[in-house]
Amino acid sequence: MAEVNLETLTERALDLWQINGRDTPLPGVFLAVSKEPTGPLHGVYQPSLCVVLQGAKVSRVGHRTYRYDAGKCLIASLDVPVRAEIVAASREHPYIAMIVSIDPAVVTELLIDHPPTSSEAETTPEALAVSTLSSDLIDPLERLLGLAKRPRDIPVVAPMIQREIIWQLLNGSHAGSLRQVGLTDSRLARIGKSIAWVRENFTEVLSVPYLAALAGMSQATFHRQFKAATAMTPMQFQKSLRLQEARRMLLSEGVDVAQVGFTIGYESPSQFSREYRRMFGASPGRDGVQLRRALTEETHS
Structure with missing residues (x-):
């Protein structure tokens, strides 16, 4: 070409x-x-x-x-x-x-x-x-x-x-x-329905049987097709959405880190902190400070 x-x-x-x-x-x-x-x-x-x-x-x-x-x-x-x-x-x-x-x-x-x-x-x-x-x-x-x-x-x-x-x-x-995407009964479109549900309800407990039914697939087929499309399991997909929302919330000054974890669906503060650090390379508190500092510097540059 x-x-x-x-x-x-x-x-x-x-x-x-x-x-x-x-x-x-x-x-x-x-x-x-x-x-x-x-x-x-x-x-x-x-x-x-x-x-x-x-x-x-x-x-x-x-x-x-x-x-x-x-x-x-x-x-x-x-x-x-x-x-x-x-x-x-x-x-x-x-x-x-x-x-x-x-x-x-x-x-x-x-x-x-x-x-x-x-x-x-x-x-x-x-x-x-x-x-x-x-x-x-x-x-x-x-x-x-x-x-x-x-x-x-x-x-x-x-x-x-x-x-x-x-x-x-x-x-x-x-x-x-x-x-x-345009064919409503295609596999990708049906996976898209389940993705839309997870995006809108990412703080909820994830039910693979429910998502599979939403996509009109068996659980085994749904799990395989979901991972083929997104390179993630439904649980990994939800976790990524939760942690990205947590990072957005941490941009607010004075936000309580533990409360952020509960808000996005984590029952254990230690698990939230551990998984946040694994994804972003720093604890939620430290990352929030760094994000706000970077935003302030960018605003005044």
Whole structure:
């Protein structure tokens, strides 16, 4: 595949970031810029396309590692907790990326109007996938960013361009993952139902039989398919969500560490502290102090 020209897209992304920062005036479109490599960044990826225009990033889900640099893109087809870090960035050549949300409803509409010409094998694709950016995506991505200078056109034109982008993805190398998202009875879509429940109820006691029934699978099949998609067991998935929420809560000044543990579903403070340290490399109290200090320094820099 010929190397794509990212110059115009990169210039538009950087110009827009300098004006708006991460949140653009375009619904579902975000920018990421960093002038230095970062330590681990914890978060939850939702269905989206992330295009790296400059620099490089590594994302980890369970035991799987995905590296994507300039000219590569990451497609997320499920909501999954991720540990990521920017590994190539400098003041002269900052990391620059563009993220476009993927609406599963649009995927479904396109599949209804234009069903696949051949049936795909009934497998469970991974929640994340990396590929080389297709040249067919460059033009709609450029046009999408260009709308920022024509705000009156955004509500009418942006949804059409985003639909075009999803259409191109549905005809690309990772079409299988997106098709699974759009097909309501596919294995990935059914796993997605159980993931949605866990995300909304992560403080509750986890019941694998209930989640398996929600996905319409036997417990053994559900456990196997869940791990195939997310590289985690349901319990590991829930634990990651709980600990990420705990870290968010610890940004608040004067928060009681033990109470945070109870709030996110831990009955044992020692277990909460132990698992938090294992995930983030420091105790909840120490990490909270470091997070608040870093946020203060960033605000005043």
